[in-house]
Structures are given as C-alpha cells and as structure tokens.
Amino acid sequence: MDILTELKQLFCKINPGIDEGKITIESTFTEDLEMDSLGMIELSLEAEDRFGVNLSDEELSALTRVGELAELLRSKLGR
Amino acid sequence: MPKRVVVTGYGAVSPLGNTVEETWQKLITGISGIDYIQSPDVASFPIKIAGQAKEFDPLKHMSARTAKRADRFAQLAIAATAEAITKAALKINDSNRYETGVLVGSGFGGVDTMEKQFATIASRGHRRASPLLIPMMIADSASAQVSIETGTGGINLSLASSCSTGADAIGLAYKMIKHGELMIAIAGGSDAAITPLVVSGFAQAGALTRRDDPKTASRPFDLNRDGFVISEGAGVVLIEELGHALKRSAPILAEIGGYGTSSDAFHITQPHTSVEPAAIAVKKALEEALLEEVSYISAHGTSTKLNDASETRVIKHVFGDRAYHIPISSIKSMVGHMMGAAGALEVIACCKTIEDGIIPPTINLRNPDPECDLDYVPNKAREARIDSTLSNSFGFGGHNSAIILKRFQGQV
Numbered sequence: 001m002d003i004l005t006e007l008k009q010l011f012c013k014i015n016p017g018i019d020e021g022k023i024t025i026e027s028t029f030t031e032d033l034e035m036d037s038l039g040m041i042e043l044s045l046e047a048e049d050r051f052g053v054n055l056s057d058e059e060l061s062a063l064t065r066v067g068e069l070a071e072l073l074r075s076k077l078g079r
Numbered sequence: 080m081p082k083r084v085v086v087t088g089y090g091a092v093s094p095l096g097n098t099v100e101e102t103w104q105k106l107i108t109g110i111s112g113i114d115y116i117q118s119p120d121v122a123s124f125p126i127k128i129a130g131q132a133k134e135f136d137p138l139k140h141m142s143a144r145t146a147k148r149a150d151r152f153a154q155l156a157i158a159a160t161a162e163a164i165t166k167a168a169l170k171i172n173d174s175n176r177y178e179t180g181v182l183v184g185s186g187f188g189g190v191d192t193m194e195k196q197f198a199t200i201a202s203r204g205h206r207r208a209s210p211l212l213i214p215m216m217i218a219d220s221a222s223a224q225v226s227i228e229t230g231t232g233g234i235n236l237s238l239a240s241s242c243s244t245g246a247d248a249i250g251l252a253y254k255m256i257k258h259g260e261l262m263i264a265i266a267g268g269s270d271a272a273i274t275p276l277v278v279s280g281f282a283q284a285g286a287l288t289r290r291d292d293p294k295t296a297s298r299p300f301d302l303n304r305d306g307f308v309i310s311e312g313a314g315v316v317l318i319e320e321l322g323h324a325l326k327r328s329a330p331i332l333a334e335i336g337g338y339g340t341s342s343d344a345f346h347i348t349q350p351h352t353s354v355e356p357a358a359i360a361v362k363k364a365l366e367e368a369l370l371e372e373v374s375y376i377s378a379h380g381t382s383t384k385l386n387d388a389s390e391t392r393v394i395k396h397v398f399g400d401r402a403y404h405i406p407i408s409s410i411k412s413m414v415g416h417m418m419g420a421a422g423a424l425e426v427i428a429c430c431k432t433i434e435d436g437i438i439p440p441t442i443n444l445r446n447p448d449p450e451c452d453l454d455y456v457p458n459k460a461r462e463a464r465i466d467s468t469l470s471n472s473f474g475f476g477g478h479n480s481a482i483i484l485k486r487f488q489g490q491v
Contacts (some may be wrong), residue, residue, distance in 0.1 A: 016143035034144070043211035 003070045004078070010050060011035075011066075014042045025067030033066075051077060084256045085487060087318030087329040088169065090157045090162025090429045093414050094130035094310050095216050098162055102414070102424070103431050107460040108462040111413050112309050113293040116273065123127035123275040125282040126169075128293040130310025130415030131273060141228065148211055149224050150189030151271035155313035155420075156221035157228050160265055164229065167317040167329055169263065177260035180233035181226045182252045183315065184193035184244035186474075187272040188218035188237075194276050207236050221269045221313075241474030242379070242416065245314055245423025246482055252318060253482075262323050267315035267423035278309060284348060286383060298443035299380035299409035300387045300451040305440075307381040312413030315422030316430075333430045336370065336467065336483040339363025343477030350389040350473060357389070360479035361397045361469065368483040369469055372401050375432050377425045377470040378408025378455070380441065381416055387461035388450040390471060395453070406463065408456040412442040414429040422480065429468035429484045437462050439449040 008023045011033055018033055029035040037041065044055045051074045063069050091098065094112030095105040105112065116129045116397045123224065137146040140158035149157065160183070164171070171179055193217040199207050214220060219237035221332055226235045235254070245268025254265035281287050288306035290296040297308040324331055343351040343361040351357065365371065379390055387409075395402045410428050417424055437460050444457040465486070472480045 038210040038214070040150075040183050045207065045209070 003022045003073050006050060007066060007070060010043070010046050014039050014046060021038060023066060025065065028064055047073070053077065082259060084253050084318055084335045085321050085324050086316050086318050086335065086430055086484070087324050088163040088165070088167025089315065089332070089430060090159035090166065091312065091314045091424050091427055092132050092135050092158050093182045093417065093424060094132055095132055095314040095414055097132070097158065098428055099431070102342070103428070106410055106413055106428065107437050109413070109440050109442045109459060111294045111297070111442060112310070113297060115293060120275060126278060126287055127185050127291050128296055128308060129273045130188065130308055130417070132312050145224070145228065148215065150215040150220060151194045152185055152187070152189060153215070153221040153224040154271045155271055155311070155314065156183050156188035156225050156269035159267065159269070159313040159315040160225045160229060163265065163315045169317060169329070175263060176230060176232035178229040178233055180252065180255065180261045180264045181222045181231050181235045182238065182248040182264060182266045183222040183225050183377050184238040184240070184248040184268045185218055185221055186239060186241050186244050186270050186377070187277060189216035189220055190272050190277055191274050192216045194274050220310065225265060229265065231265065235393040236459050237385050240478040240480070241476050242418060242468050243422050243472035243474035243478040244419035245421060246426065246470060246472035246480040247319045247340065247422070247478070249316055249318070249423060249426055250340065250480060250482055253338050255333045256318060263317070263319040265315055265317060268419035269313035269423070270418035270420050271311040272418055273309055273311050278307045281309060286348070288382065295443050297382045297412050299378065299412050299441055300391070300448060300455045301444050302446040302448040304382045304384065304387060306383055308415035309412065312414070312417040312420045312424065314417070314420045314427050316426060331487045333433050333484040334487045336368030336485040337364040338367065339481045341479045343479065345477055348475050350385055351455040351477065354389070354393045355475060356477070357393040357479040358396045361393065361471065361481040364469065364481035364483045368467070368485065370483065372398055373405065373467040373469045373483065374465045375429065375438055375468045376405055376407040377468060378407050378409040379431050379471045379473045380411050382411060385471065388448070390473070391451045391453055401477060402453055404454070406438050406454050406456050406461060408439055408441045410439050412444070413439070425470045425472070426482055426484065429470050432468060433463045433486050436463070436464050466481065
C-alpha cells in the first residue's frame with residue numbers, strides 16, 4: 001500500500017467525519033481535514049503505530065499539506 | 080419578584096429506549112429494560128446483569144467527529160438534549176444564547192475512557208495516552224459538549240451529587256430561572272458507568288443485587304430485594320421562565336413547584352438512621368410549592384434494603400396518615416439505577432404522569448415488606464388524575480433532594 005493511501009485511512013480514523021475520496025496531496029490539515037491541536041497529536045501517535053517512525057512536534061508543526069507529510073514519511077522510511 | 084418556571088421539553092436515553100416516548104410507553108406497560116450485560120469484556124464483571132442503553136447509536140444523534148471525541152456519557156447527554164430542544168420547539172440563537180444555560184451533571188464522568196486509557200498506559204507506557212483522554216474523561220464533558228452542540232452561552236455547569244445528580248441539576252437550574260439568573264436551562268444528568276471498575280466497586284460495597292434473573296432483579300419495596308441494578312442513560316429537561324415560554328407559544332408540560340435539599344452529614348453510603356434530614360428536603364420543596372400533599376410520589380426506590388425502608392419512613396414522617404393514600408412508585412424497578420441520570424428521568428416520568436394521567440408501576444413487587452407498607456402501585460400501571468408530583472432522590476454521601484411538579488394552571 002502506498003503512503004498516500006495509508007495516510008487517507010489514518011486521517012479518516014482520526015476524523016471520521018471527513019470524506020476519504022476528497023483527500024489529496026494538496027489537502028491542508030487545518031482547513032480541509034479539520035485537524036486541531038488534539039488531532040495533530042493523534043496523528044503523531046497513529047503514524048508511530050502504523051509506520052514505526054517518530055514525528056516530533058517541530059516536524060509536525062512545520063507541515064501544512066498532506067503531500068508534505070507523505071514526503072517526510074518517505075524520507076524517514078527510506079522509500 | 081420570583082419568576083415561575085415551566086417544563087417545555089424533555090429527552091432521555093434509557094435501557095427502555097432512545098426517547099422519552101419509547102421509555103414511557105414501556106414504563107406504563109411494566110416492561111423491564113434490564114438484561115444480561117453485552118460487552119466485549121463481560122468476563123471482567125462481577126455481575127451478569129445491567130440496564131444498558133442497547134439500542135443507542137451515537138451516529139444517529141451527532142457527527143462522527145463529535146461522537147469520536149465524546150465519552151459515552153456525553154454522547155447520551157447530547158442525544159437527550161437534542162430531543163428536549165425539539166420537543167420544546169426552541170431555537171437557540173443570538174437573541175437568547177446568553178440567557179440559556181446548561182446544567183448537566185454526572186455521577187462518574189468519562190469513567191469508560193479513563194479505564195481504557197489506563198489499560199493502554201499500563202501496557203504501553205504514558206506516551207501512548209490519547210490526547211483526547213482528558214477532554215473525554217473530565218466530569219464536565221457532557222455539559223461542555225451539550226453547550227458546544229447547541230450553542231448556549233449562559234452558565235455551563237456539571238455537578239455531582241451521586242444518585243441525586245440529575246435532580247439537583249434540574250433543581251438548581253429551576254432556582255436560577257426563578258431568581259432571574261437565566262431565562263432557559265438545559266438540565267439533567269447522564270452516566271455511562273457500566274464498566275469493570277465501577278461495577279466491581281459497587282459490588283464490593285454490597286450495593287448491587289446478587290440476583291441473576293435480569294427481569295426480576297430490581298424489586299423496590301419487595302421483601303426479597305437485595306440491592307440495585309446498575310444502569311446507564313441520560314435524562315434532560317428544557318425548563319424556562321413562564322413569560323418566555325408563553326411569549327413563544329411553547330408547549331407547557333408542567334410547572335416546577337419547588338425544590339428542597341439537605342445533607343445527612345452521617346455516612347458515606349448509608350442513609351441516616353433518623354428520618355429528619357431527608358424529611359427536611361421534602362418539606363422545603365413542599366413549602367416552596369405551597370402544598371401539603373401531592374397526588375403522586377416518584378420514589379428514589381433503589382431496591383436496596385436500607386433505602387426503601389428508610390424512604391418509606393421519611394414519606395410517613397412528612398405526610399403522616401395521608402402517606403397511605405398517596406400512590407408511590409419506583410421506575411427503577413424497570414430501568415434500574417441510571418446513577419446521575421436517575422433523578423432526571425424520574426422528574427420526566429412525573430411530568431408524564433401529569434400529562435397522561437397514568438402512574439407507572441413498581442414491578443416485581445410480589446412479597447410485601449412489613450416495613451414498606453404504603454401504596455407502591457404494584458406491578459400494574461394505574462390511571463389517575465395527577466395534579467402534583469414529588470420526586471425523591473438520595474445519593475451516596477448523604478445528598479437528599481426533592482422536586483415538586485404541578486399541573487400548569489395558567490396565569491394566577
């Protein structure tokens with residue numbers, strides 16, 4: 001499964017109200033995915049479980065779009 | 080000048096249904112909502128039966144996002160509130176937002192979230208705690224979520240007085256409207272505490288019935304009662320200042336006549352051996368309502384040895400010989416003990432007796448206890464014109480609360 005597909009599932013788990021079909025690499029965390037500070041912490045926990053990588057608060061707060069997160073994960077995973 | 084306060088809406092989720100009407104129809108038919116516990120971790124419970132709100136689906140009442148971020152007790156409160164607001168045909172908007180308050184209490188708060196998160200931390204370490212742990216667990220999260228969902232801007236308060244929480248929330252809201260602090264209030268209680276920790280604790284304290292036949296286990300005032308059945312649910316009333324209700328042509332279901340409270344200052348679980356403290360709560364409510372007797376008493380009636388005998392003595396002390404002529408019933412015989420929601424659902428049931436002229440029975444009352452020799456409307460509902468009701472609530476810790484409703488008689 002590619003990282004974007006996994007991220008889509010993960011965002012739907014964190015915020016079950018969103019439409020998975022509308023998530024793209026251009027989607028923004030705050031507006032499109034309605035992620036607040038609590039959601040971002042859930043994101044780091046879920047990413048750790050799913051990908052086995054740590055995402056620090058600094059790394060997460062530097063991100064605004066799904067594509068940037070996918071890139072960060074690819075580089076951490078060496079994919 | 081004190082204001083008059085009326086009930087214009089109500090909502091409930093109980094072991095008998097997801098609305099007041101569903102619950103009420105089963106109450107007056109004498110149907111029990113108690114059943115075998117359905118839970119993935121049923122093996123970790125010391126008992127087999129409880130009153131679960133089995134048909135409750137949070138997604139029918141709120142967004143998936145809200146449901147995910149709310150403990151079950153808050154979800155139940157949100158659903159009951161939505162029903163109450165619809166019943167009252169109330170729109171909360173900029174014209175009334177800051178005059179509308181939420182007083183929705185809970186005996187336990189988000190104890191299910193707490194237990195699950197504790198297990199996660201114990202097995203995987205503190206870094207695995209959910210960021211939603213605190214917002215879901217804290218005791219005020221039902222009132223907070225209700226305010227967020229409905230847009231109220233007045234007082235937003237959760238209170239806890241154990242088994243009298245729901246009654247006290249309604250009573251305090253009534254006092255605030257009466258004295259001009261609020262125009263409208265969403266008030267009641269909610270609990271979802273059928274969890275391994277809470278049930279184990281109650282069982283160890285000797286409060287729960289040891290019976291395992293779900294339909295006959297809760298038997299208030301019966302000689303062979305041996306403890307209560309734990310249940311979950313929420314009860315919420317919409318109350319408002321009379322003039323406000325009349326102005327917007329709201330349905331007026333009953334008037335709140337009085338509210339009295341007292342504290343035993345005696346024992347953390349047992350009722351006082353003297354009738355005096357509880358009787359004072361009832362007398363205060365009667366005085367405020369300008370009544371000397373009522374046409375129906377909704378008993379606290381938990382089905383414990385101590386409560387039902389002590390409550391009977393209190394009723395006799397307050398009403399004297401007239402006590403023998405007042406129909407009394409305990410809906411806990413059918414819904415079990417909904418903890419912080421119990422008192423609120425019982426106030427709603429009082430409202431329904433006034434509206435529909437029918438008294439719900441005390442089921443499973445087969446062997447009368449000589450210590451409990453009043454008219455408990457055994458086993459079968461009874462038709463009667465009810466003009467005033469008293470709802471008693473007593474809680475662990477010595478909380479005594481009494482609320483009186485009256486048939487609304489128009490402008491006096």
